[in-house]
Amino acid sequence: MSITPTPTSYAVRSAIAVASLLLVAGCGGGGGSGGQDSTDSPAAQSSSTSATSRTLTVFAAASLQKSFEQIGKEFERAHPGVTVRFSFGGSSGLVAQLSEGAPADILATANESTMKKAVADGLVTDEPTPFVSNTLQIVVPKDNRAGIQSLTDLTKREAKVVLCAPAVPCGAAAISVEKAAGIDIKPVSEEQSVTDVVGKVRSGEADAGLVYVTDVRATENSGADAEVTGIDFAEATSATNIYPIAPLKDATDASLAGEFLTAITNAEGQKVLQAAGFAAP
């Protein structure tokens, strides 16, 4: 009985959590699923480690995952006793979590408008720093059966094109590109996220899609044989996304947050980001 306490204690803890949540339900609040991780870990750490260890929590756009994890590892190596924790997700979702009280030290978003919202909500202390930019690229399956070569090819009747929905940032970017090129793409599906678009192209369901250069690069790098190819187009510059990063007001360690910001903006950090396909801001 004492050997396997975990399932029981999970059940008991969840039951207590639900019961207490209901008892204080009138107060509202609640960090949602995203906050769950961050509420558990600090307690675990404070009980098990000495005073010298510090934790830095970074909320970052999903597209930054690979590069930030790499930079985070370097940062931990350069700062003994420091643990960097990441929460990756859609930028607006991250800002919503922070508004509801999720504890974090740094926020990096995939566009400036989402960061503006965080600034307006009083979550951010300093002026956000733009650190990279990202542009759209046409993504096609490796065999490119529909023969897509240019942006105008996306308007071909027989081509099944998948875009992001206008409500999500990559969809808004796709619309600016269409406007700049003076074309009207009729997508067969408007997906919720870039990864959904890449997924539909990768599986061959769709003939082409519009996603960020970094997403194409990540997919190309993910398998032994690349399943997708990226095609550049001139109008992409009309929809360049600038990524800003900023320390958060509720940061537990402002100086450490500042040092991480430097690790992202300095030459080494930029090299990692550019390897992932990002361009200078």
Next chain:
Amino acid sequence: MTRQPWQTRLPRLTRRTHLAIPRWLLVPAALGSLLVAVPILAMALTVDWGNFWPLVTSEASTAALWLSLRTATVSTVLCLLFGIPLSVVLARTNGTAATLLRSLVLLPLVLPPVVGGIALLQAFGRRGLLGDTLDVLGLEIAFSTTAVIIAQTFVAMPFLVLSLEGALRAVGTRYEDVAATLGAAPTTVFRRVTLPLALPGLVSGTILAFARCLGEFGATITFAGSLQGTTRTLPLEIYLQREGDPRAAVALSLVLVAVAVLVIGLTRARRDSLAAGAS
């Protein structure tokens, strides 16, 4: 005529439950119901009632609701078409093969919907198992409303099969046997005896399947895509709105809750009236 165990036990059980529910059961029971009630209430409280009507009647919202109702109806009919025969086969056969078939048919019930969507892609996708065959037949399933209906039928059918099979087993085969000895052909027995006796189970199963179709999200987004009026059902619209306009997402969620409550309420009402009519 021997009475089935449930027939003798049922009246006593109902009488007892009125008298003797252990008091301490009430606390977890109340907490359990609060777990469902509080989030729904919280959602209702956050709705921007001033803008509720414009948010809910926007073109995108009505298109999604309409598509959801249409596809759920067609899918439910398909569930009946395949599900009734399946339930009868499962309820009237025993053995390893029947057990295996039951596990298979009920699988979508326990699978994460995304997994269902991936499986459907592997079968009906352009590069899927049947992709070329369907292509030859001139059927385009990818990104079409047909894909939505296939996804909904896939996830909802087990609900119908589960309740109908349960009902058929509870009724037993005595009346069918009698009808058969009196010379009724199998189809007549099925039509005049089997189905009428299992009607309450069939009705609640149908309504449950319809409700499941309305709520289908994972398999649809994985398999069918998301385009206004074609594949973007209400759950997909809610998920999308969450990104751009959270107030609209909450308002639409409440609409879906209202429709679901209506559907479940309908099950109870129909069940009660059928039970009353039967006794």
